[in-house]
Amino acid sequence: MRLYRRPLIRRLDRYVFRQLLAGLLVSTGGLAALIWLTQSLRFLDLVIDRGLSLGVFLELTGLLIPSFVAVILPITTFIVVLFLYQRLAADRELTVLGAAGCSPFTLARPALALAGLSFIVCFWLNLMVVPASVAAFRQYQFEIRNRIAAFLLQEGVFTPISNNLTVYVRKRDLDGTLHGILVDDERDPNNQATILAETGRLVDGPAGPEVMLFNGSRQVIDQKTGRLNVLTFAENTFDLATATRSDEQRFRDASELPLSQLLHPNPATVSPVDVPKFRVEAYRRLSGPFTVLSFALIGLYTVLAGRFRRHGGFMRPTAAVSAVTLLLAAGLAIADFAARHPVLMPLIWVHAILPGVVAGWLLLGPRLRGARIARPVALGTP
Numbered sequence: 117m118r119l120y121r122r123p124l125i126r127r128l129d130r131y132v133f134r135q136l137l138a139g140l141l142v143s144t145g146g147l148a149a150l151i152w153l154t155q156s157l158r159f160l161d162l163v164i165d166r167g168l169s170l171g172v173f174l175e176l177t178g179l180l181i182p183s184f185v186a187v188i189l190p191i192t193t194f195i196v197v198l199f200l201y202q203r204l205a206a207d208r209e210l211t212v213l214g215a216a217g218c219s220p221f222t223l224a225r226p227a228l229a230l231a232g233l234s235f236i237v238c239f240w241l242n243l244m245v246v247p248a249s250v251a252a253f254r255q256y257q258f259e260i261r262n263r264i265a266a267f268l269l270q271e272g273v274f275t276p277i278s279n280n281l282t283v284y285v286r287k288r289d290l291d292g293t294l295h296g297i298l299v300d301d302e303r304d305p306n307n308q309a310t311i312l313a314e315t316g317r318l319v320d321g322p323a324g325p326e327v328m329l330f331n332g333s334r335q336v337i338d339q340k341t342g343r344l345n346v347l348t349f350a351e352n353t354f355d356l357a358t359a360t361r362s363d364e365q366r367f368r369d370a371s372e373l374p375l376s377q378l379l380h381p382n383p384a385t386v387s388p389v390d391v392p393k394f395r396v397e398a399y400r401r402l403s404g405p406f407t408v409l410s411f412a413l414i415g416l417y418t419v420l421a422g423r424f425r426r427h428g429g430f431m432r433p434t435a436a437v438s439a440v441t442l443l444l445a446a447g448l449a450i451a452d453f454a455a456r457h458p459v460l461m462p463l464i465w466v467h468a469i470l471p472g473v474v475a476g477w478l479l480l481g482p483r484l485r486g487a488r489i490a491r492p493v494a495l496g497t498p
Contacts, residue, residue, distance in 0.1 A: 125218070125222060128213070128218075128222075128226075129225055129226050129229075132200070132204075132226035132227075133226040133229055133230060135200055136196055136197065136200055136226055136227060136230045137230060137233075139196040139199070139200060140192055140193060140196045140230060140234070143192045143195060143196055144185060144188060144189060144192045147188050147191075147192060148181055148184045148185050148188060151184045151188070152177065152178075152180065152181055152184060155177070155180060155184075156173075156177040156180075159173065159176065159177060159257075172260075175256075176253065176256050176257065176260070179249045179250070179252050179253035179256065180249070180250075180253060181249075182241055182245045182246050182249045183246045183249065183250060185241060186238060186241040186242055186245075186246050186404070189234055189237065189238050189241075189408060190234070190238065190404070190407040190408045190410075190411050191411070191440070191444075193230065193231060193234045193408050193411060193412050194411035194412060194414065194415050194436075194440055196230070197227045197230070197231070197412050197415040197416060198415035198418060198419065198433060198436055198437075201223075201227065201415065201416065201419040201420065202419055202433055204419075205419055210223065210419070210420070220420045220421070220479055220480060221480050223420055224416045224420060224479065224480070227412055227415070227416050228412070228416075230412070231408055231409050231412035231413075232409075234405075234408045234412075235405045235406070235408045235409055236405075238404060238405040238408055239405040242401040242402075242404050242405065243375055243401060243402075246371075246401075247371070247372055247373060247374055247375075250371050250372050251368065251372035254368070254372060270285070270288075271285050271286060271287050271288040272285075272286065272287075273285075278303075280301075280302040280303050281299070281300070281301055281302065281303060282299070282300045283297070283298070283299050283300075283327075284296075284297070284298040284299075285297055292317055292318060293315060293316075293317055294315060294316040294317060294318070294327070295314070295315055296314070297311070297312070297313040297314075297315070297316045297327070297329060297332070298310070298311070298312055299311040299312075299313075299327075299354060306339060307336060308336070308337070309334055309335065309336045310334075310335045310336075311329065311332060311333070311334050311335075311352075311354065312332050312333050312335070313329035313330060313331065313332030313333075313352075314330060314331040314332060315329075315330045315331065316328055316329045316330060326353055326354065326355050327353070327354040328351065328352075328353055329349070329351070329352045329353070329354055330350065330351055331349075331350060332348070332349060332352065333346055333347060333348045333349070334346070334347045334348075334349065334352070335347075370390075370393055370394050370397040371397065373394070373397075375398055375401060375402075377394075378394045378395065378397050378398035378401075379394075379395070379398050381394050392454070392455050392456070392458045392461075393455045395458065395461060396451055396454050396455045396461065396464070399454075399461060399464045399465065400451055400464060403464050403465050403467075403468035403469070404468065406465075406468040406469050406472065407443075407447070407468050407472075409472045410443075410468065410469065410470075410471040410472030410473075410475070411440055411443075411471075411472075412472075413471075413472045413475035413476045413479065414436055414439055414440060414471060414472070414475045415436055416475070416479055417436075417475040417476075417478055417479040418432045418433060418435065418436035419432070419433075420479060421478060421479055439471075443467065443471060446467060447464075447467055447468075450463045450464055450467050451464065
């Protein structure tokens with residue numbers, strides 16, 4: 117009899133696993149796209165004010181997608197497992213399988229396989245992909261705001277290079293020659309200047325972008341006498357790099373660093389005050405994938421444990437959603453408290469692993485291991 121059951125069980129595993137995997141891909145992709153759409157609105161000023169091309173905008177904001185997926189993957193895994201098994205229970209499929217002798221572990225195997233796959237993907241994202249993508253995003257954003265933006269001068273538009281520097285170009289040729297240039301330079305409050313030039317050309321200097329100005333004048337009002345001083349020139353170089361760059365070096369935060377530097381920060385570059393923050397970030401990356409298993413086991417326990425109800429029930433799914441919501445809020449609070457009180461750092465691991473251990477023990481422990489779920493009720497039975 118067991119020989120006949122094995123192909124059926126394998127077929128059942130493939131049937132449920134395909135539905136779980138399809139649901140996970142659709143839900144994770146859709147939710148990541150929605151989050152990307154809302155977060156990318158913050159960078160529209162680079163397109164509107166700086167003249168950034170759509171391709172560069174998509175490339176820049178696309179670097180944020182791995183971090184979105186790493187955050188939502190435990191949530192979407194829980195939602196897919198809970199939804200699909202709840203649907204199987206509502207269609208009486210779990211009742212029939214339980215009456216046929218399938219144990220809770222047999223019914224949970226496809227979901228556990230999906231949770232294991234999500235666990236591996238989340239580990240890969242947290243340890244390798246997300247730090248590299250966040251570092252590339254921050255560096256790209258830094259370059260756009262501090263260097264590339266100076267090359268995006270549009271003709272007929274007053275372009276604010278920074279809060280105290282505005283450049284106007286009347287015309288720009290295909291070869292890059294600028295005509296009718298006006299520069300309002302207020303970087304030095306005691307020496308505000310207005311520069312006019314007939315032509316010019318953008319060049320990449322040793323410190324960043326520069327403008328070579330030809331046949332122009334520099335007008336400065338003397339703060340003491342109130343006189344207008346005019347200096348004409350045949351050729352002059354105007355530095356745009358210092359207009360937006362406050363520091364030559366961009367300092368990286370904990371989200372950009374690899375795991376080795378988080379666990380063993382360099383004392384020469386990292387302040388002792390920031391060491392607990394680095395350690396919390398490292399623990400968060402390592403413990404985050406375990407929440408995938410915990411959330412999946414909570415969803416499985418909600419559906420597979422307990423008695424069958426003829427008209428279905430909403431109390432257990434609602435309780436599962438509430439529990440996961442509380443766990444997500446608790447995770448944020450624990451990370452914040454642990455950064456300020458390092459003695460609480462073990463709670464990060466407890467929060468990630470303990471709910472799954474409890475749910476797994478309740479579902480697959482000795483008390484439920486030999487029990488069948490949800491036997492159909494015969495007609496006439498009270």
